[in-house]
Amino acid sequence: MSELKWYVMYTSSRSEKKVAKRLKEKGWEVYLPLVTELRQWSDRKKKVERPLFNGYVFVKTQRNQLWECLQEPGAVKFVHFSGQHATVREEDLDTIKRIVETGVAVETDGSEIEPGEFVKVIGGPLQNMEGEVIEKGNKDYFMIRIPGIYQNMLMSIPRKFLEVFPNKVEP
Secondary structure (H helix, E strand, C coil): CCCCEEEEEEECCCCHHHHHHHHHHCCCEEECCEEEEEEECCCCEEEEEEECCCCEEEEEECHHHHHHHCCCCCEEEECEECCEECEECHHHHHHHHHHHHHCCCCEEECCCCCCCEEEEECCCCCCCCEEEEEEECCEEEEEEEEHHHCEEEEECCCHHHEEECCCCCCC
């Protein structure tokens, strides 16, 4: 029997919540990170929950059960990189969950970003988290890489809350 892993499912546009709900109803362990943002319409402002990673839902299952998960309406395929199914480590999902739960403003970026200085957050809601500090558009960002899906999470944290590790290299 193969072990349970977190696989990355790609869904059709704007159907992440529906797919996650249906999979949960069928008994699958599913994680869909949602962030709240304020949207402006011509007549009002409204808080809206949107997926942190557009089109992605994380499903904990065995490799031989992936096909069953794809039977849900809105499920498109499981993400592949270099011929292998994309999986995300439990530690990476714990990091994503912690960031989402704090309510800190977070952006995602799928581009290749040069390595930055390795840092540890020494204050605020993300205290003790480790990652990198990079400069993007003349602004410093605290960045955590999610290697299983080739995505980066970027948060604006003042430098005074970051402690640099001069000799540490990201794994």
